[in-house]
């Protein structure tokens with residue numbers, strides 16, 4: 001894709017000198033620098049963007065991470081952290097003259113503390129592994145990205161990831177008590193505490209979603225919750241997607257907050273069904289998956305009410321999972337929606353805008369129109385309860401011009417989300433992918449404030465440079481200007 | 497622009513103070529003026545005139561209001577639609593404003609079960625120390641574009657910016673609430689709180705004071721009834737103002753006029769080795785203490801148990817009232833303050849003496 005390369009500071013060491021310096025304290029196998037071994041690290045989950053790393057380090061001791069950062073700091077070598085590499089916005093995309101620092105070997109659960117309902121874990125621990133370990137105590141970690149079998153908790157914190165249960169239980173930021181960071185000068189700092197809040201400013205809130213720009217996450221203490229006594233999922237089919245949208249609003253308006261409330265459109269339903277065979281109604285225009293959890297008594301009462309609300313909203317069929325196996329099957333279809341849709345075309349491009357829920361019909365209609373206009377099919381998967389859309393644009397990168405068309409289509413969707421009062425990213429992060437749309441969402445002074453905050457942690461700008469927050473020059477070049485109260489947002493910059 | 501929008505006026509004032517390096521003290525309804533360090537600023541920016549609910553859509557679960565809006569107005573507007581601020585913010589006076597609620601970052605009894613102010617803040621407009629009007633976050637539930645500055649403002653004591661307005665997520669009011677009371681020692685109460693917190697129960701508050709453990713249940717009628725049968729204990733009459741008085745600190749425990757400390761600890765932390773009288777809230781995670789012990793001793797004890805302490809009321813307000821910071825954390829605080837307020841004019845010295 002059309003990757004914009006911002007100038008990076010020239011590193012103070014050549015590649016050979018740097019590798020030699022790393023070998024002073026790292027074993028040979030922890031430093032990768034030949035093309036064959038670098039290849040697996042050339043992209044994250046957004047594989048349309050690729051670049052062979054300059055050097056990759058895979059340490060397994062915190063003192064080594066500290067030494068690496070001190071070395072990089074002393075010689076002005078930028079550092080890009082990488083967890084499991086499942087990110088969908090190119091956050092862990094390598095860049096030339098940068099070290100790619102893999103945290104994957106820090107995969108130990110340090111302690112589970114059932115009395116305090118918390119777990120202290122290393123950053124490379126997989127999301128699902130936490131719930132698996134906590135399960136022995138009847139506890140679990142609530143945020144459950146669909147990538148949970150693979151993604152790391154360090155990456156989750158860096159992206160402030162969500163999942164299908166975030167409607168009721170919140171995002172990563174709501175479920176993390178404490179983070180230990182290494183700043184770029186190689187110093188440890190603890191944000192938050194083992195209590196419910198921390199001393200001083202809430203820098204923990206800023207660390208969540210900071211995309212590796214403020215520090216290297218070396219340890220995370222997450223909050224654990226007791227497993228609900230009962231969880232029950234319902235599948236409702238609709239012959240019209242706007243009716244499904246209205247049903248979502250009605251459930252919330254009735255004072256019910258489901259644990260999860262997800263929507264899929266026909267293309268997504270058919271793709272998921274063909275992939276996992278769980279009995280989704282392939283003729284439906286849309287389905288809703290609604291999970292209720294809590295005590296047995298509470299779930300029984302709410303099931304009945306939601307069932308009626310769904311029928312009143314025009315559901316053509318409502319099915320309640322009869323046991324936990326069926327419940328997990330129904331979720332399996334949703335959780336594998338991305339790879340399932342991925343089988344429909346050589347490539348797909350996943351968007352992540354969030355909108356006020358009431359705008360759903362308008363936004364869906366416009367996305368359908370854009371699909372016609374760009375001549376590219378789109379499958380829609382939503383975290384409907386909280387208005388987070390994942391339109392999946394299908395294309396073939398080998399056909400000349402299709403990649404560019406997909407990119408333009410995606411950008412149009414994101415700008416639409418901003419226009420209706422939403423945001424360009426709900427959970428996947430800005431990374432390199434949505435950096436231009438940041439210029440649409442934020443004005444100059446706001447971007448400058450972000451840069452000032454970044455400098456408070458990383459004055460030399462060595463951590464994940466060029467990601468998440470665009471430079472003002474870049475916004476001027478992108479041309480898609482933020483228009484706020486009728487004024488152009490970056491008037492001080494010359495147009496190119 | 498309507499008459500209650502004082503944003504431009506305030507920007508002018510902040511810009512002037514910025515250029516002249518003059519401290520500016522931000523004040524809302526004066527309800528939490530006792531909180532934080534004494535400051536020396538003589539010029540006051542009062543936010544009460546910048547008020548009004550800007551947007552409220554019950555089915556979107558979001559409310560946006562100007563900083564000077566009385567908390568009571570927000571809560572009554574929500575209650576009319578069977579909704580609430582689920583972090584149960586303390587008012588401490590009828591004049592309490594939304595801005596003060598966010599700046600102090602204080603939450604009430606429901607906090608351990610639903611979340612704190614910062615968990616519910618979705619977006620905010622703020623004037624930084626240079627007089628720039630900035631908007632962060634928004635009115636949607638999920639937003640990871642840019643750093644989460646809106647949440648950073650919570651508990652920042654007005655040291656990073658003048659909050660103009662904020663958007664909050666709201667929740668439906670529970671259908672039914674019921675409190676059960678148990679006679680226990682503090683150690684037994686702490687054990688019981690932790691045991692119950694590991695179970696699937698519709699708990700929404702738990703507090704121990706005067707040898708009694710109060711457990712509040714919230715949810716659907718049958719869920720509350722079942723849980724009540726499971727828990728046992730004495731039923732607290734519905735007319736009891738216990739939780740309201742706990743939240744507003746008007747229970748007898750709070751009215752002695754002695755120094756009051758708030759100690760945040762991991763919920764299962766055993767009774768703290770500090771002499772004094774205590775009240776345990778937040779299922780064990782928030783301990784209120786009347787004590788004459790030295791500040792150093794209290795700060796050290798809190799830190800050793802994995803938490804932190806605040807001298808909340810009735811204490812010496814010239815020395816540290818918030819847990820002292822050290823090393824890199826202190827450096828990051830100073831840098832963050834400078835990033836928002838380079839000349840150090842906003843609420844200078846209210847949070848830490850060095851900014």
Ligand SMILES: Cc1cc2nc3c(=O)[nH]c(=O)nc-3n(C[C@H](O)[C@H](O)[C@H](O)COP(=O)(O)OP(=O)(O)OC[C@H]3O[C@@H](n4cnc5c(N)ncnc54)[C@H](O)[C@@H]3O)c2cc1C
Nearest residue numbers: 083084085086087091146152154155156158161162212217
């Ligand atoms: C099939 C599929 C489904 C997905 N579903 C969801 C979903 O439901 N919800 C959701 O939110 N996301 C989802 N994602 C996106 C992705 O899984 C998340 O963003 C995840 O949190 C990334 O974790 P990771 O360990 O793979 O991080 P990486 O991709 O390795 O890195 C992501 C970012 O975090 C930074 N980072 C990583 N580790 C550290 C560290 N230790 N210290 C500092 N910075 C660090 C990197 O620099 C980068 O900017 C999905 C992805 C795929 C492929």
